[in-house]
Amino acid sequence: MEQTVWKTLLQAVADGKLTVDEAAARWKLAPFEELGYAKIDHHRALRQGTAEVIYGEGKTPEQITGIVSAMMQAGQRSVLITRLSPEAAAQVGQVHGLDYRPMGRLGIVGPLPEPDGLGTVVVASAGTSDMNVAEEAAVTAEFLGNRVTRLYDVGVAGIHRLLAHAEELMAARVVVSVAGMEGALTSVIGGLVSCPVIGVPTSVGYGAAFGGVAALLSMLNSCASGVSVVNIDNGFGAGFLASRINHLGGNT
Amino acid sequence: MEQTVWKTLLQAVADGKLTVDEAAARWKLAPFEELGYAKIDHHRALRQGTAEVIYGEGKTPEQITGIVSAMMQAGQRSVLITRLSPEAAAQVGQVHGLDYRPMGRLGIVGPLPEPDGLGTVVVASAGTSDMNVAEEAAVTAEFLGNRVTRLYDVGVAGIHRLLAHAEELMAARVVVSVAGMEGALTSVIGGLVSCPVIGVPTSVGYGAAFGGVAALLSMLNSCASGVSVVNIDNGFGAGFLASRINHLGGNT
Amino acid sequence: MEQTVWKTLLQAVADGKLTVDEAAARWKLAPFEELGYAKIDHHRALRQGTAEVIYGEGKTPEQITGIVSAMMQAGQRSVLITRLSPEAAAQVGQVHGLDYRPMGRLGIVGPLPEPDGLGTVVVASAGTSDMNVAEEAAVTAEFLGNRVTRLYDVGVAGIHRLLAHAEELMAARVVVSVAGMEGALTSVIGGLVSCPVIGVPTSVGYGAAFGGVAALLSMLNSCASGVSVVNIDNGFGAGFLASRINHLGGNT
Amino acid sequence: MEQTVWKTLLQAVADGKLTVDEAAARWKLAPFEELGYAKIDHHRALRQGTAEVIYGEGKTPEQITGIVSAMMQAGQRSVLITRLSPEAAAQVGQVHGLDYRPMGRLGIVGPLPEPDGLGTVVVASAGTSDMNVAEEAAVTAEFLGNRVTRLYDVGVAGIHRLLAHAEELMAARVVVSVAGMEGALTSVIGGLVSCPVIGVPTSVGYGAAFGGVAALLSMLNSCASGVSVVNIDNGFGAGFLASRINHLGGNT
Amino acid sequence: MEQTVWKTLLQAVADGKLTVDEAAARWKLAPFEELGYAKIDHHRALRQGTAEVIYGEGKTPEQITGIVSAMMQAGQRSVLITRLSPEAAAQVGQVHGLDYRPMGRLGIVGPLPEPDGLGTVVVASAGTSDMNVAEEAAVTAEFLGNRVTRLYDVGVAGIHRLLAHAEELMAARVVVSVAGMEGALTSVIGGLVSCPVIGVPTSVGYGAAFGGVAALLSMLNSCASGVSVVNIDNGFGAGFLASRINHLGGNT
Amino acid sequence: MEQTVWKTLLQAVADGKLTVDEAAARWKLAPFEELGYAKIDHHRALRQGTAEVIYGEGKTPEQITGIVSAMMQAGQRSVLITRLSPEAAAQVGQVHGLDYRPMGRLGIVGPLPEPDGLGTVVVASAGTSDMNVAEEAAVTAEFLGNRVTRLYDVGVAGIHRLLAHAEELMAARVVVSVAGMEGALTSVIGGLVSCPVIGVPTSVGYGAAFGGVAALLSMLNSCASGVSVVNIDNGFGAGFLASRINHLGGNT
Amino acid sequence: MEQTVWKTLLQAVADGKLTVDEAAARWKLAPFEELGYAKIDHHRALRQGTAEVIYGEGKTPEQITGIVSAMMQAGQRSVLITRLSPEAAAQVGQVHGLDYRPMGRLGIVGPLPEPDGLGTVVVASAGTSDMNVAEEAAVTAEFLGNRVTRLYDVGVAGIHRLLAHAEELMAARVVVSVAGMEGALTSVIGGLVSCPVIGVPTSVGYGAAFGGVAALLSMLNSCASGVSVVNIDNGFGAGFLASRINHLGGNT
Amino acid sequence: MEQTVWKTLLQAVADGKLTVDEAAARWKLAPFEELGYAKIDHHRALRQGTAEVIYGEGKTPEQITGIVSAMMQAGQRSVLITRLSPEAAAQVGQVHGLDYRPMGRLGIVGPLPEPDGLGTVVVASAGTSDMNVAEEAAVTAEFLGNRVTRLYDVGVAGIHRLLAHAEELMAARVVVSVAGMEGALTSVIGGLVSCPVIGVPTSVGYGAAFGGVAALLSMLNSCASGVSVVNIDNGFGAGFLASRINHLGGNT
Secondary structure, eight states, X not given: OOOHHHHHHHHHHHTTSSOHHHHHHHXXXXXXXXXXXXXXXXXXXXHHSSXXXXXXXXXXXXXXXXXXXXXXXXXXXOEEEESOOHHHHHHHHTTSOOEXXXXXXXXXXXXXXXXXXXXXXXXXXXXXXXXXXXXXXXXXXXXXXXXXXXXXXXXXXXXXXXXXXXXXXXXXXXXXXEEOTXXXXXXXXXXXXXSOEEEEEOOOOOGXXXXXXXXXXXXXXXXXXXXXXXXXXXXHHHHHHHHHHHTOOTTO | OOOHHHHHHHHHHHTTSSOHHHHHHHHHHOOOEEOSSOEEOTTHHHHHSSOOEEEXXXXXXXXXXHHHHXXXXXXXXXXXXXXXXXXXXXXXHTTSOOEEETTTXXXXXXXXXXXXXXXEEEEEESSGGGHHHHHHHHHHHHHTTOEEEEEOSOOXXXXXXXXXXXXXXXXXXXXXXXXXXXXXXXXXXXXXOXXXXXXXXXXXXXXXXXXXXXXXXXXXXXXXXXXXXXXXXXXXXXXXXXXXXXXXXXXX | OOOHHHHHHHHHHHTTSSOHHHHHHHHHHOOOEEOSSOEEOTTHHHHHSSOOEEEOTTOOHHHHHXXXXXXXXTTOSOXXXXXXXXXXXXXXXXXXXXXXXXXXTEEEESOOOOOOOSSEEEEEESSGGGHHHHHHHHXXXXXXXOEEEEXXXXXXXXXXXXXXXXXXXXXXXXXEEEEOTTOHHHHHHHHHOSSOEEEEEOOOOOGGGGGGHHHHHHHHTOSSTTEEEOXXXXXXXXXXXXXXXXXXXXTO | OXXXXXXXXXXXXXXXXXXXHHHHHHHHHOOOEEOSSOEEOTTHHHHHSSOOEEEOTTOXXXXXXXXXXHHHHTTOSOEEXXXXXXXXXXXXXXXXXXXXXXXXXXXXXXXXXXXXXXXXXXXXXXXXXXXXXXXXXXXXXXXXXXXXXXXXXXXXXGHXXXXXXXXXXXXXXXXXXXXXXXXXXXXXXXXXXXXXXXXXXXXXXXXXXXXXXXXXXXXXXXXXXXXXXXXXTOHHHHHHHHHHHHTXXXXX | OOOHHXXXXXXXXXXXXXXXXXXXHHHHHOOOEEOSSOEEOXXXXXXXXXXXXXXXXXXXXXXXXXXXXXXXXXXXXXXXXXXXXXXXXXXXXXXXXXXXETTTTEEEESOOOOOOOSSEEEEEESXXXXXXXXXXXXXXXXXXXXXXEEEOSOOGGGHHHHHTTHHHHHTOSEEEEEEOTTOHHHHHHHHHOSSOEEEEEOOOOOGGGGGGHXXXXXXXXXXXXXXXXXXXXXXXXXXXHHHHHHTOOTTO | OOOHHHHHHHHHHHTTSSOHHHHHHHHHHOOOEEOSSOEEOTTHHHHHSSOOEEEOTTOOHHHHHHHHHXXXXXXXXXXXXXXXXXXXXXXXXXXXXXXXXXXXXXEEESOOOOOOOSSEEEEEESSGGGHHHHHHHHHHHHHTTOEEEEEOSOOGGGHHHHHTTHHHHHTOSEEEEEEOTTOHHHHXXXXXXXXXXXXXXXXXXXXXXXXXXXXXXXXXXXXXXXXXXXXXXXXXXXXXXXXXXXXXXXXX | OOOHHHHXXXXXXXXXXXXXXXXXXXXXXXXXXXXXXXXXXXXXXXXXXXXXXXXXXXXXXXXXXXXXXXXXXXXXXOEEEESOOHHHHHHHHTTSOEEEETTTTEEEESOOOOOOOSSEEEEEESSGGGHHHHHHXXXXXXXXXXXXXXXXXXXXGGHHHHHTTHHHHHTOSEEEEEEOTTOHHHHHHHHHOSSOEEEEEOOOOXXXXXXXXXXXXXXXXXXXXXXXXXXXXXXXXXXXXXXXXHTOXXXX | OOOXXXXXXXXXXXXXXXXXXHHHHHHHHOOOEEOSSOEEOTTHHHHHSSOOEEEOTTOOXXXXXXXXXXXXXXXXXXXXXXXXXXXXXXXXXTTSOOEEETTTTEEEESOOOOOOSSSEEEEEESSGGGHHHHHHHHHHHHHTTOEEEEEOSOOGGGHHHXXXXXXXXXXXXXXXXXXXXXXXXXXXXXXXXXXXXXXEEOXXXXXXXXXXXXXXXXXXXXXXXXXXXXXXXXXXXXXXXXXXXXXXXXXX
C-alpha cells in the first residue's frame, strides 16, 4: 500500500534532516491542501495504512479530475474512484488514463497493485442484480492488494449452487456476502465458513424490501456467528474492511 | 371436519322436512347465540368448512368455559383453544376435560380427529425458541385432520441439519416454515420444495429483530417462489391454511 | 408443465443408458450455462416442477433476448417475462415472437399451455388501478396451466359488487385477492370462501398508503383465517403460488 | 348540555346586573381555579358547548376526587371520568356516587342526561376485544346526550353479521366504527351508509398489528368516502365528535 | 344533489309501473355499465346520496373523457374530476366543457349547484404551499352544494392572523383545517370552535416532515376534542365529509 | 457556577506555584478518579463551565451515594441528581442531605445557588401530565443559577390560557416549551416570542403519539423560526441549554 | 435589524400623531397586504425582531419577484431568499439586483448589514457534501448581522482536523454543527465547547442514512449537553437561531 | 480452541480405525444428540473451529444444566453461557462449578483458556451503562482465547478521555466499540485506528434512542472506513467475531 509520505518523513528522520519531534509535528500539522471543495488528507495513508479513495457521487467531473491531479502530484501511484457514472468517467478519462468498470461503476487511475494480502477474499452475491455492489467490493479489494474470488448468482433459492462452491468458500480468509431482497445468503454462508463474513445488504428488490432495509435487518439478525454488516449498497466499505482483515499479519 | 349443522340441514332436506329454500333461508338467517360477550357463529362451519376455534388471549377462563359449553351443546365434538395460559388452562380443565399443551399454549377439548388430509403437513422451525409458534401450527393442523411431520431446530446456520431432512421436506404436501431473527429458513426451504410454503415469522430475537419485523420482511422478500406469509407468531393461521391446502381434493 | 430435462433423464435410465446413480449425479452437478450475467438453472424445473420465468426489471432488452434464446435452445417451449416495459417488449419482439400484455407488463414467448390445474383460480381486485398487478397474477397463472376467472373493480366500498360474484368466489379452488389502499377486500373475501386466499397488497394509493404498507399490514392482520400474503405488487408470486395449489392432486 | 355558567352570565345581563361588556370581559378573563395540578377550565363549556371530562389516566384517585369536587361545586351536574381503573373507581366511589362501567373503564358522577341529539349514534365494533373502546365511545355519546345503538362483534370475516344490521346502520345520523387488527370494518361501513363515519382503530391484535397502526393506516386509506379517523383507542374522541355532529341542528 | 335514478325509480313506483319489490330488486341488481376499465356505479348516488366523482390520478385523458361521457349520458348533470393535471385537462376540455382550477388541480364539467347545505364550511390552511390541498377541499364542498369560506395562510407562527378570523371560524358548521409541516393549526382551531373539525395533513415540508407524517401524527394526537383526520393530501375526502356533515338536517 | 478546580489552578498560577504550562498540562492530564463504575470528570467544569450532574437512571442508590461523596470531597458544593426514583431518593437521603422533588424526580444535595443568569427562563408546558418533564427542566435551570418562571397547563386547546401569559413569555430571555401529544404549543410560542425557544417533546399520550415521536416531529417541523429541539423527555438537556443561553454575557 | 415600521409607529407616538392606544391598535390590526398567494407580514419584524425571509421552494420566479417588490416598497432594505434554484435566480436577477450564492442556493437583494451580533457564530460541517446546508446557515447568519467563521470538512473520521480548530470553536458564542451520515460531529463539538451548539442533520448519505434520519437521531441522542437540533437540511433555521442567540445582549 | 471431536476422528483415521470415507461419513451424518428441546451440534466445532456457546435467554435453569452436562460428557472442556440471569446462575451453579459475571450476565463452566490469539482485542465503551454489553464482548473474547484490553467510559463528550488511550487503541489487532445513544464513539475510533472495528450499538438511552436504533444507524453510516456492525446489544457476536479476526494467522 501507499505510504510514501510516511516513508519520506521517516527517511528524513533517518537522514538527520528532521528530528523526531519535527517529524511528529509535521504529522500533527496535517498540511491539508485546500482545493476549495475538499481537504485532501495526504496523511490519512499514514494514520490508517491506505490510500485516499474518491467517493464520486455528487462530485462534478471537474472536481474529480482536480482531486486526482492533486493526489498524483502528491505522489499517489493509483487512485480509485467509486460511484462514477459512465458520463463522468468519459470526462475524467480525457484527462487521466482511466480503467473504467461499468459493472460496479468504478474508475481506476494508475496500475492495480500486486496482491499482498495474506489469503483470498471471496465475494459472493445472491442475484444478477446484486452484481453492481459485489463488483464495487471486489474491485476495491483488488485495488487494495487482495486476491479476489467471485461467486455470483449463488442465492439460496437454489442452495445447491452455493454448496457447489463450498470449497472456495471454506478456503477464504474473509467472505463478503452481497444480497438484496431477504438477504438470506449471508446467514447460510455464515453457517458454512469459519472466517469473518461481511454482509452487504443491497437496495435490490421492491415493495417490502424497503430499499435494502429487509436485507439489512436480516443480516443484523443472522443466526450465524462471525457475521457483521455494513451500510446498504456499501460495497466499497466491505471491500475495504475485507482488505484490512486480509492484511492482518501473523506477527502483529 | 365438523359439519354437523350442515349435515343436519341436508338431512332434513333429504327427509323432506325442509325444502331447499327453507334450508337456504335458515342458513341465511344465521341464528347467532347471544352470550353477551361474543356471537358464536355456528354456521361458520357451513360457510367455511371448519369448526370454530377459540382465541384465548384476552378472554377470562370463565368466558372460555362458557363458550366451550355452548359449542359442545350445539353439537361440536371437539374445540381448540389457542393462546391459553397455564393458569387459564387449569381453570378450564376443571369444567371440561382438557388436553393442554404447554409448548404451543393450546388446549383441546374432545378427541383429535383421524387425519383426513390428503398428504403430510411438514412444520419446520429454525430454533429452540421458535418451537412455541411451531407447535401452535402443528397442533392446529392435527386438530383439523392432518398428519404432521415436525422438523425442529433446523436453522440455516447449520444448513446440513436441514438438508438431512430433504426427503421429508420433498414429500410434504405443504410446508409451514417457522423462524424468527432473520427468517432465512423460509427462503431456503422455498428453494428446495415444489409444494406451497407458508412462512410464519416469530417475535423471537432482540435488538434489530424488532419483535419479528426482520423475519417478516425477510419472508415477504423471499427470492424463492411459492412462499406466502402470515402474521408474526400466527402459528394458528399457518396451521389452518396448511390444513385447507392439504384438504383440497383432486375432484374439485 | 415443462419437465423435459427430467423426462430425458428418466428415459435414459429406462433405456439403460444411464444408471440411477449417474442420473442422480447429473442432477446434482447442475450444469449451469454461463451467460455472464446469469446462471440459467435448467434443473429448477426438475427440482420445483415448473419452468424458469424471467424477471425483466433491471435487465436490458439484449440480456432478455439472450436468456430467452438460451432457454429455447435448451428445450423450453414457452417463456414468461415479467415487468417488461413496452420499450423493451418492442425490442425483444423483433427477435422472438412475443405476446405482449401492456396491462400487467408481461411478455409471453411461445404458446400458452392447455389448463391442467384441477380447479379455477379467481383473481379479484379492488380498484381500476390495481389491475396491473392483478393481470400479472392472472397471466402468470394462465401461463402455468390454470383456468382463471377475473373479478376486477369489486372493492369493499361497494360491497354489493363483490357479493354479486359470491358464486364465482365460492367455486374457486384458490383466490388471489389484489388490493391497494386499505386492502380490506382480502379480509372480506377471506370470510366468504373456504379455499386458500392469497393477498397481494399493491402500491396503489398516496399519503398514508406508504407505497403499499397499509394494505400489507391490513392483510397480515386479516381477521379471516385461510389468508396468506405475498410482497407488495408481487402479482407473479401470487399467480405462481396459486398455480402450485391448484395443481396439488388428490393422490399426493 | 351543561351551559350553566354561560346562562348565569346571560341572565345577569338580562337582569341588568352586568353590562354586555362586563359579561364579555368575565368570559375573557377566564377565572381558572388553581388546584395545583390542573387548571379546570369552567369556561370551556361556554366556548365549546360541552362539559369538562376528566381523563383519568395518570391521575391519582385523590386528584380525580378533587377535580370532581371542584367541578360539582362550580355547578356541574354530571362528570365523566375516562380511563378509570377499577381500583381508582373504588376509591373515587367512596367520595362521590359513581356509576362505574368496567367495560370501557368509565365512571359517571351524577345522572345521565336525557338524549337531546337529533338522531341516533351507531357504535359498531369488529370483535369482542374491541368492546372496551367501543363502550368508551358509546357511553361518552350517551353522557353527552345521544341515543346510541350498539352493534358489536360484526367484523368483516363474517360479513353477513354486519349486513344483518344494514337497516340500523342506514338509520344512523353518524356511525362510530371501532376495529383493531386490519380495521376493514370501517371501509365496509363507509361504503354502506350515507352519513359521516368516524373510524377508531384499536390496539387489539399482535405482531404486525403494531399496536393499532395497521388498523389506523387501513382507515386512513379507506376507499370509502365520508370516513375520518381519530387516534388509536380514542373511543372518547369518537364519541365526543359523534355527539357534536348529532347535535348540529337544522337551523344553524 | 343528483338522485335522478333514485327519483326515477320512486316515480315509477308512484306511477304504478313498478312494484315496491321490483324497485328494490332493480336497486339490488346494480346494473353496472361495463366500460372495460371501470365499473361506473350509477347507484352509488342512491346508496350514499351523492354523485360519482372521478379520481383522475393514473387515468389517461381518454379514459377520463370516456367516463365523463358515460356519466352524462346516464343523466348526471355535473361531474367533478380530481387530481387532474393541466395537460390532461387540456385534452378533456376539447371534448367536454371544462371549468379547470389549476390551484387544486380540479376539473368541473357542468354547472356548480346552488348551495343547499345548512351552514357554512370554513376551509382554513396554514401556509401558501398548503393551498393546493385546501382548494381541493373547498371546490369539492362547493361542487357538493356548500357555501365555503376560505381562510388561507393563517398558520400558527403568526397566531394573530388566525385569531383575526375567530368570528368566521365560530360561525362555521364544520371546519376543514389543512396544514403541513407540524400541523399545529388543527389543534388550535379545534380549541377555538364548537363544531366538527376535519384535519387534512399535507405532504408540504421537508426532512422530518416525512411527506406529511409529522402533520398526520400531530392531528391524530390533537389535544382538542372534536377533531378527526383524513389521509395526507386528501382534500377531496375532507370536502366530501364536510358536505355530508353540512347537509345533516334537523329532522333526521 | 462551580469552577473551584479551575480557580484553584488559576490561583496556583497567580501565586507562582504553577507555571502556565504546568497548569495547562494538569488540565490536559485529566486526573480521572477511578470509582470502578464511572470516571468522574472533575475537569469538565473547567472545560464546559458547569458542574457534573448525575444521571440517576440505571444507577443503584449505592452507586449514586458513592459518586456524590466523591464529588463533594473534590470540592463540589452542590450536586444535582436526575431521574431519581422516590425509593432511591430515600436511600441516598440517609447519607446526604437531600432536597427531593417528586414532581420531576430530582434530588439536590447542597444549596441552590443565587441566580446569576442575565434574564429569566420561562418553562411552559401543555398539560398536567407534561409537568414531570417541565419540572426537570425548571429545577435544572435553577440549579445552574437561573430565575425560572413556570407556565404550566397552557396547552393550545385553550389558546386564551397561553395568551393570558403573553407578557411573561415576551419578557423571557429563553423559553423551554414542554409538550406531548401533538406538541403544537412549541410552534405557537415560537411565533409569539423573539428569543430562543427550546422544544422538549414528552412521551405523554397514547396510540399514534408513539411515545413522543408525534410531538418530536411536530417540533422539528415547526413553522416558527428560532425553535430547536432536544430529545424526548429530556427536561434536563433543555434546562441545561437554557442556562447556557441565559448566561451568555454581553461582553463575549 | 429592520424595525422601521416599529420605529415609525413609535415616532408617530413621540410626535403626538398617534396615541399609545392607537399605535397598539394598528399593531394589533396587522395590515396584511394581500398579494393573492401570500400574506406578507410586515409586522413580524415588530413582533419577532427580524425581517421577513422568503422561502423560495415551490414558489415561481414571478411570485418571488412580486414578494420582493412588495417588501422593498414597504421599506425593507434587504431581503434573503432561500432554496433558490439557479434558474429562478436568473429570472429574479433580471428585476432586482441579486447576490446569488450557488453553494447554499441563496439569493440576497440589497446590502448585507454590518455585523451587530455580540460574538462569533462558528459554522462547522463534516464533509464536502454538507457544505450546501452549511452555507445556508452561514449566509443566513451573516444576513442577520453576525460575524461567521466557517470550519468545513472537519468530520470525525479525521478527528485531528477538528481538533486543529479547537481554538476557533472555543471562541464561538454559538456553534452550528452541520453533518449528514452518522452526524457524530455534533456530539464531539458538544463535548468540546461551553456555548450553545445547534445541530443540523443533513440528508447527505445513502442506504441506512434514510435521508438524514440517522444523523437526526444521532444528534437528538447526543451524549453532550448544550446541544439542540433543527430539522434535516434546515440550515436557515440554524442560522436564524444562532443569530438570535448571538444578539442576546447583557442587559436583557 | 476445542476441537476434540475433530481430533478424535483424525486420530482414528491415523490409527487405521476409520477409513477416510468413514470419517467423512460420520462428519456428514452429524450425530445430533436429541435432548428434546435442542439439538446440540457437537460437530459445529469441527465445521467452524469453535466450541458451542449456550444462549441462556428463554431457557430454564434445568434446560441449561442439561445442555451443559451433555456438552461436558461429549468432551467439551469449557462452556460459556450468555444472557444468564443471577437467579438462573444460582441454580446452574448448584450442579456445575460456575464462574458467574453479573456485569455482562455471563456464566463460565470450566477454565478459561490460555490466550492464543495473535494480538490484542480492545473493547471500548462509551458510558457506564454500556458496560454490560461491553463485558459480554470482552469475556466472550477471553473465553475464546484472546487477550483483552478494556477501555470503558471513553465517550466522545469528553474526547480527551478517548485520546488519552490512543496508544492502546492503535496497538489493537481488532477493536470492539460499544456505544448507545448516538453511537459516535465508533466513528471516532474508526478514524483513529487502522485495524478492523466492530461496532456494537446498545439499547442504552431513552426517547429518540429507540432502543438502540439511533446508535445502530449511526454506526452503519460511519464516515470512517473499516467499521462493521452487529445487532443491538450483541456483545457476544462482537466478541466472537473479534476472536475470529484475532486468530487469523499469517500462513492462511
